[in-house]
Amino acid sequence: MLDLIKAMRPRQWIKNIFVFAPLVFDVKLFDPYYLARTVAGFLLLCLASGAIYIINDLADIERDRQHPRKRDRPIASGQLGVTSATVAAIIMPIVALLLGFLLDTWFGVFLTAYVLLQIAYSFALKRIVIIDVMTIAAGFVLRVAAGVPLVDAERFSPWLYVSMTLLALLIGFGKRRHELILLKQNASTHRRILEEYNLPLLDQIITVVTAAALVAYALYTFLAANLPENHTMMLTIPFILYIIFRYLYLIHVRGMGGAPEEIVLTDRPLQAAVLLWGLSVVIIMYGPRLAL
Numbered sequence: 001m002l003d004l005i006k007a008m009r010p011r012q013w014i015k016n017i018f019v020f021a022p023l024v025f026d027v028k029l030f031d032p033y034y035l036a037r038t039v040a041g042f043l044l045l046c047l048a049s050g051a052i053y054i055i056n057d058l059a060d061i062e063r064d065r066q067h068p069r070k071r072d073r074p075i076a077s078g079q080l081g082v083t084s085a086t087v088a089a090i091i092m093p094i095v096a097l098l099l100g101f102l103l104d105t106w107f108g109v110f111l112t113a114y115v116l117l118q119i120a121y122s123f124a125l126k127r128i129v130i131i132d133v134m135t136i137a138a139g140f141v142l143r144v145a146a147g148v149p150l151v152d153a154e155r156f157s158p159w160l161y162v163s164m165t166l167l168a169l170l171i172g173f174g175k176r177r178h179e180l181i182l183l184k185q186n187a188s189t190h191r192r193i194l195e196e197y198n199l200p201l202l203d204q205i206i207t208v209v210t211a212a213a214l215v216a217y218a219l220y221t222f223l224a225a226n227l228p229e230n231h232t233m234m235l236t237i238p239f240i241l242y243i244i245f246r247y248l249y250l251i252h253v254r255g256m257g258g259a260p261e262e263i264v265l266t267d268r269p270l271q272a273a274v275l276l277w278g279l280s281v282v283i284i285m286y287g288p289r290l291a292l
Helices: 002-007 011-023 031-060 081-104 105-123 131-152 158-190 192-196 199-223 232-253 258-267 268-291
Strands: none
Touching: 002 081, 011 031, 011 081, 011 131, 011 158, 011 258, 011 268, 031 081, 031 105, 031 131, 081 105, 081 268, 105 131, 131 158, 158 199, 158 232, 158 258, 158 268, 199 232, 258 268
């Protein structure tokens, strides 16, 4: 059981926190009903994404055994049997989807789309250059979209979808860059798609995506309909600047980026910036309402 849970990669479940975005930005964070529904959605996303990681490991078992870090994963190392992993990979998505539709029909639809997209990624889309990373980004967008019906969101700005898509692309291409550097001449042996990438291309894409992400978030801070009319949300832009620049520093100077969740869970300056950004968003969006 412990090996099964480990194969579900609990550390990466932090990515499912994107489902909370509609709850926060539609100003319903302190509504117990919507909060409970979003927490339930988060848990179902964790169950579904955990199953997807098992499916992905089953599909890549031979390549993972040649990777300096992934060869220690439960399935690649043999700690978790292929049969047990296969059974879990079949049962868990079915349970997650059934409960998802019981929670909310549209949430179930988005969860189904997420599962199907990730399965397609595991067996086909990850072999198509650029589409592989765009698929990863789409997974983040579907997480956000899944949270919208859970809170009956009415004022969730489309600019947030754009910002989160670009942020996911930045993380995805940063991960490809790290893999290319880490694996060097053996890169294509582990992940064939890395033959289609090189550092100059990835650095140019990262530059474009970074600039677009910053512009999209800046536009959100004064164009979104549900923000304070005095444009105080623009005060959060410096935090986003630092968060993105810190991430670029970590992947270019520190050689990190292979596991984005590890960066978030271990880098204290980045954690502090995210926390301060979150607090500033809550104060700006909820302060006037709480004062009343």
